[in-house]
Amino acid sequence: MNVVVSTYFDNKYYRWAPLLVSSLLINEPDIGIHLNTVNLETWQVEELFKFKNVKRIDAYNIEVNAKISKEFAWQMIERKALFFRKTFKYFPEADIYILMDVDTLVINSLGSLVDQMENYDMAGVQTGPQKIMGGFLVAKNIPVVKDYWKELDMFLMGDGIFYYNKDQPEIFRLYEKYKERIKFLPLSWEYLDIWSRETSDIYVWSAHKTEYGDKNQRYELYKDKVRRM
Numbered sequence: 001m002n003v004v005v006s007t008y009f010d011n012k013y014y015r016w017a018p019l020l021v022s023s024l025l026i027n028e029p030d031i032g033i034h035l036n037t038v039n040l041e042t043w044q045v046e047e048l049f050k051f052k053n054v055k056r057i058d059a060y061n062i063e064v065n066a067k068i069s070k071e072f073a074w075q076m077i078e079r080k081a082l083f084f085r086k087t088f089k090y091f092p093e094a095d096i097y098i099l100m101d102v103d104t105l106v107i108n109s110l111g112s113l114v115d116q117m118e119n120y121d122m123a124g125v126q127t128g129p130q131k132i133m134g135g136f137l138v139a140k141n142i143p144v145v146k147d148y149w150k151e152l153d154m155f156l157m158g159d160g161i162f163y164y165n166k167d168q169p170e171i172f173r174l175y176e177k178y179k180e181r182i183k184f185l186p187l188s189w190e191y192l193d194i195w196s197r198e199t200s201d202i203y204v205w206s207a208h209k210t211e212y213g214d215k216n217q218r219y220e221l222y223k224d225k226v227r228r229m
Helices: 011-027 042-048 072-077 080-090 111-119 143-158 167-178 215-228
Strands: 003-010 032-038 054-060 096-100 104-106 122-124 126-128 136-140 184-186 204-206
Touching: 003 011, 003 072, 003 080, 011 032, 011 042, 011 104, 011 215, 032 042, 032 080, 042 054, 080 096, 080 143, 104 215, 111 122, 111 136, 111 184, 122 167, 126 167, 136 143, 143 167
Parallel strands: 003 032, 003 096, 032 054, 122 184
Antiparallel strands: 096 136, 104 204, 122 136
């Protein structure tokens, strides 16, 4: 199947992007990636375009506005559906779309996940009784899934107000609403067991596992992992 990865990030997270792109290129050289970037310098965009698996970069400038969000990160997170729908638009030929946070590292082939999607329409990780993680989601290119993402986008962006954890409960609520029409593949939380084990059933590492050090320490571990791939 034709697979496209989508990610989004601002200038504060730029340094993670080459690691994600490199890890995808090493483990899945035939999968392209779409980058939605915010407030990057021109040279940063040019550097990212040097990776042959980067198929498109959309560069946006978004003003930091404390009136609509205490943290600019929330404005980024809650644009995830908007950015993912851009990937749908620009890559209509894809069969499968995978949305990843930029501080994710692909450590194995995604082939077994893609194979499972033959029988499912979406996939994700449930992180609580009424939450589904927003940092790794898989979507099949079918109309009902696009309806799901349009509705999520309208909720996250519709009122123009951004706040902590607005996305995960809504992703779950829409899962409940659409579950009779969308076959959802639950992914194991163990895929986040970064650095504790490296087996073929772990697709990615996630950088938000704080027991592995602060963000800088985790970034250095990512760099070392990519060097060893």
